[in-house]
Amino acid sequence: xxxxxxxxxAGSTEIQDDRAAVxxxxxxxxxxxxxxxxxxxxxxxxxxxxxxxxxxxxxxxWTLAPFYIMITSSFKAKGDAFSLPAEGDWGGAAEKLIAxxxxxxxxxxxxxxxxxxxxxMNSLIAALSSAIISVVFGTTxxxxxxxxxxxxxxxxxxxxxSTRMAPVVAVTVPLYAIFKNFQLLNTLPALILAYTVxxxxxxxxxxxxxFDAVSYEIEEAYMVDGHSRWQALWKIIPLVAPGxxxxxxxxxxxxxxxxxFAAVMGGEAAKTxxxxxxxxxxxxxxxxxxIMAAGMVTVxxxxxxxxxxxxxxxxxxxxxxxxx
Amino acid sequence: MAALTFNNVWKRYDQVEAVKNLNLDIRDGExxxxxxxxxxxxxxxxxxxxxxxxxxxxxISLGGQRINELEPRHRDIxxxxxxxxxxxxxxxxxxxxxxxxxxxxxxxxxxxxxxETAAILEIERLLGRRPSQLSGGQKQxxxxxRCLVREPKAFLFDEPIAHxxxxxxxxxxxxxxxxxxxxxxxTVYVTHDQxxxxxxxxxxxxxxxxxxxxxxxxxxxxxRPANVWVATFIGDPPMNVLxxxxxxxxxxxxxxxxxxxxxIPDRQAAALSNARLTDGKVQIGIRPEALRLSQTPDAAHPIxxxxxxxxxxxxxxxxxxxxxxxxxxxxxxxxxxQNEDIDVPVFMGYKPEKLYFFDAxxxxxxxx
Numbered sequence: 001x002x003x004x005x006x007x008x009x010a011g012s013t014e015i016q017d018d019r020a021a022v023x024x025x026x027x028x029x030x031x032x033x034x035x036x037x038x039x040x041x042x043x044x045x046x047x048x049x050x051x052x053x054x055x056x057x058x059x060x061x062w063t064l065a066p067f068y069i070m071i072t073s074s075f076k077a078k079g080d081a082f083s084l085p086a087e088g089d090w091g092g093a094a095e096k097l098i099a100x101x102x103x104x105x106x107x108x109x110x111x112x113x114x115x116x117x118x119x120x121m122n123s124l125i126a127a128l129s130s131a132i133i134s135v136v137f138g139t140t141x142x143x144x145x146x147x148x149x150x151x152x153x154x155x156x157x158x159x160x161x162s163t164r165m166a167p168v169v170a171v172t173v174p175l176y177a178i179f180k181n182f183q184l185l186n187t188l189p190a191l192i193l194a195y196t197v198x199x200x201x202x203x204x205x206x207x208x209x210x211f212d213a214v215s216y217e218i219e220e221a222y223m224v225d226g227h228s229r230w231q232a233l234w235k236i237i238p239l240v241a242p243g244x245x246x247x248x249x250x251x252x253x254x255x256x257x258x259x260x261f262a263a264v265m266g267g268e269a270a271k272t273x274x275x276x277x278x279x280x281x282x283x284x285x286x287x288x289x290x291i292m293a294a295g296m297v298t299v300x301x302x303x304x305x306x307x308x309x310x311x312x313x314x315x316x317x318x319x320x321x322x323x324x
Numbered sequence: 325m326a327a328l329t330f331n332n333v334w335k336r337y338d339q340v341e342a343v344k345n346l347n348l349d350i351r352d353g354e355x356x357x358x359x360x361x362x363x364x365x366x367x368x369x370x371x372x373x374x375x376x377x378x379x380x381x382x383x384i385s386l387g388g389q390r391i392n393e394l395e396p397r398h399r400d401i402x403x404x405x406x407x408x409x410x411x412x413x414x415x416x417x418x419x420x421x422x423x424x425x426x427x428x429x430x431x432x433x434x435x436x437x438x439x440e441t442a443a444i445l446e447i448e449r450l451l452g453r454r455p456s457q458l459s460g461g462q463k464q465x466x467x468x469x470r471c472l473v474r475e476p477k478a479f480l481f482d483e484p485i486a487h488x489x490x491x492x493x494x495x496x497x498x499x500x501x502x503x504x505x506x507x508x509x510x511t512v513y514v515t516h517d518q519x520x521x522x523x524x525x526x527x528x529x530x531x532x533x534x535x536x537x538x539x540x541x542x543x544x545x546x547x548r549p550a551n552v553w554v555a556t557f558i559g560d561p562p563m564n565v566l567x568x569x570x571x572x573x574x575x576x577x578x579x580x581x582x583x584x585x586x587x588i589p590d591r592q593a594a595a596l597s598n599a600r601l602t603d604g605k606v607q608i609g610i611r612p613e614a615l616r617l618s619q620t621p622d623a624a625h626p627i628x629x630x631x632x633x634x635x636x637x638x639x640x641x642x643x644x645x646x647x648x649x650x651x652x653x654x655x656x657x658x659x660x661x662q663n664e665d666i667d668v669p670v671f672m673g674y675k676p677e678k679l680y681f682f683d684a685x686x687x688x689x690x691x692x
Contacts, residue, residue: 217409223396224403226426238413
């Protein structure tokens, strides 16, 4: 260096400037312009766009049409639901889809005359209980497997998920025998246990992945800051929230939609919505209107759950960006 | 603030012995650097102080009190992690306030402390942000801030600036040292970067394969390394180590290799003849900056070699010289060598007082 003093001075001012630059520029505001928007769209991409829109439109119709039919049919009088338009009368056919006199008769039949309120509560209790048990034990077990260092960890982990590999039917008979011995048949606890058998390994498996993604150092930082181990686990729960949301949805769905366990072990005392719906098909005929109404009663809470839980899933996704 | 003591401490994982019989006294208010390559046991040692690892054997005491059985939260130490480990869902302010809230401090006191610390670290403007909105350097400051607000008994740093770019690292070295000297808090700093240890620490503890090699001031570590491993670990470029045999000649001792003979200075000759060297085998250590180069042979430049490569570094250059089967690095001022072509003959001279001698078998340094 020819002149050390000026060199050092220049260096230090440069560092000062750099410090300011770091503060102002490194704040990650996100790119102002998305590079993809700047690509000039050619004719080829327009055709692709039309193709995609067409496909999506058809897909939406395909998915929603049954729902539409279910909703309208559940509010149609018996005669309306089965009246057919004259052959070739397309206008009449379209009119039949839209125009009818709505009636709540089927719903009244289900709840006032039938015992759907009780079946609904059975479904709700079985699904929520199993989901809660699976989330609580799934969280603690997944945490232990993710953080613990012990022999046979991989084998244990594989064994847990391997219990899900057997088909449901294969488990039904042995579970029936076991529940019979414990006098659990025809009770809600039987259903809750059966659902948990399937939900818990799944919960552990999903949540372990989410815990793995959270740096252990964050928990260690909590512990050094003054938290106990349990408190540290509690503190990182928000970071695995998307996993918990996914587990809750999937566990509730499995139990809510189950037919076979409820049909075999539930009996009359623990009858759930799917079994009750099936019961509407009797020797004297099929109550289509009531079946559609029952379908609505079954679907609506799950739609609601999806809407509520979506918020947490999205929140969780943005949280992922925070991880170092 | 408190002194920290390792007493015959061992750390074992299944088959691996990560820390072997560590004895170390860290003085009250001292900045001690645990230095060594990855896997040398320095991080395990630090984590045992924090309570994040169990102590397999021995005792660690903080301020005279045994802390082996204390949970991390009761040890009153603060730690900066390699990944910073900020709480992603909390703002910078809440990250820093977290340890204080646990201590049931009043809101005003927390607010005062957080703002004071933020001012020291120049992060006042970031207090409302979340970690995802910070750059690496800023995250690092926040992590340090979370430590400083607490006024703990000791600071623990685990490679805190390893992931910053070189320029920022150089600045943070100065700032960390300044902060530590200002607060006077006992500090243990783990790094694999000798530059960080040399530039910041009051004393350096060098570890290798779980064994403490030497504890000394940076100056002493550099000038009086305990063994050949420490000697070559510290210094950039590393010290040259040449194999030779000690022989008697003209009433004195010389170290002889096929290509050269080096006279052993009198002050070291006595020690070398007393040291029980196996078959007289010795290792000669000489730092690249203690060698001089010439392109003409003379008495002052007795070791002959050929240029292997020249690395210019602005004001100095590193000349890589081949001598027989060995290679010697020489740090010299730019322009010392006129002809830098490969295989051109060069001649090296040295100051006898800058020579180090090591037992070739044990690696221990032999001083007068």
